[in-house]
Amino acid sequence: MIKYNQIPSPCFVLEEAKLRTNLELIDAVQQQAGVQIILALKGFSMYSVFPLVKRYLSGATASSLNEIKLVNDYMGVQAHTYIPAIRDDEFEEILARSSHITFNSMGQWERFGNRAMESGVSCGIRVNPQYSEVATDMYNPCVPGSRLGVTRDQLGDVLPDGMEGIHFHTLCENDSYTLERTLEALENRFADLLHQAKWVNMGGGHLMTREGYNTTHLIGLLKSFREKYDVEVILEPGSAIAWKTGVLVSTVLDLVDSQGIQVAVLDTSFAAHMPDTLEMPYKPRILNAYQEPVAGKPTYRLGGMTCLAGDFMGDYSFDEPLQIGDRVVFDDMIHYTMVKTTTFNGVNLPAIGIWQEDETFRLVKTYGYESFKDRLS
Secondary structure (H helix, E strand, C coil), rough: CCHHCCCCCCCEEHHHHHHHHHHHHHHEEEEEECCCCCCCCCCCCCHHHHHHHCCCCCCCCCCCHHHHHHHHHHHHCCEEEECCCCCCHHHHHHHHEEEEEEEHHHHHHHHHHHHHCCCCCCCEECCCCCCCCCCCEEEEEECCCCCCEEEEEHHHHHHHHHEEEECCCCCEEHHHHHHHHHHHHHHHHHHHHHHHEEEEEEECCHHHCCCCHHHHHHHHHHHHHHHHCCCCCECCCCHHHHCEEEEEEEEEEEEEECCCCEEEEECCHHHHHHHHHHHHHCCCCCCCCCCCCCCCCCCEEECCCCCCCCCCCCCCECCCCCCCCEEEEEEECCCCCHCCCCCCCHCCCCEEEEEEECCEEEECCCCCHHHHHHHCC
C-alpha cells in the first residue's frame, strides 16, 4: 500500500509489484501460446524499470529513432521498428539499431527495402484489414483516409522478394474476441499472403491484463493462427504492460466558488500532464472519490493549474469536503499518460517514482526550469 505522505506532488508513482504481476501473466501467455510478446514504447517508456521488463519480455517495438535508441540503451536489444514515414537522413542509423522494420506503405518499401534487406534486417509491411472495433476515430487506424497500412488492392498475389512479415495494428484496449473477429477480416483479405510470410505482427491493443480478459481464449487463437500459417507470431502491447500499475499524485492548491460550482485547483494539469483524458476522452478514476456527483456529498470540479480554460475535469464527489493541501490521487496513470506529458504554460512535469516491492519509495526523477527551457529556444 503506497504511503502517499511520502510522495512528492505532483508525481507519477509506479508500483513495482503490480508491474511484475502483469509481466508474469503476459509471460505465461507467450510461453503457452508459443509467441513473442514485446513492449511497445509508445505506451510505456519508463526505462528505469526496463531491467525488470527484460526478465519477462525479450524485446521492444519503437516508432521513432529516439525510441529505438531507448530500446538499444536500456533493453540492450535491437528494436522492432515501425515508423509511419521514415526520414532518409535517419535511415542508416535506424537500420543499424533494428532487427525488424515494418514499412507503412509500398512507396516506403520501394524507397528503402533493398537497403534494409542488404543489411540483414527482417522486413515487413503494415496492412489495413479495413476492420476495427475502435469507437474513437482518433484511435482508429482503419477509418477511410487512414495513412496507416496498405489495403489488399495495393499488394499483388505474391509478397515482394525479401518481404518476410505482415503487420497489422487495429486494436485499442480490446479483448480476445475482438482479436478473433479481426483475424477473420484479416484472413478474408490476406490469407494467401499470410501463407507466404515468415512472421505476423499483431500489433498492440491486447489488454490481456485487464480483469475478466479471457487469456485461455487468446492462447487458443494465437496457437491456432501460428500453426495454420506456420508463422512466428509477435504481439506488442503497451497498455497491457503497465495496466493499473500506478497513480498520479496531486495536491489541492486552491478552492474556488465559480457561480455556484465548487472548483478544486490542483498542482497538476489535465492538458499538460493527462492529455489523453481530453483526447479520448475519458474520466480518470480518483481514489476515495465518487466518479459521478452524489447528492448530499461535497462535489467538486477539478481544475488544472494552467491558464487553458478547458483544463478541467468534473465532477467528483467526496465523503468529506476538500481542503487546501489535500492529496488527490488519479488511478491507472502509468500507461500512455506518462509518455504524453508536456510543459505547456511552463508547468513542471510531474516527478517520477517507484513504490518498490520492499514497501519503500524511490524517487527516480524530478523536473524543473531546465526541462522546460530545453524544449524551446
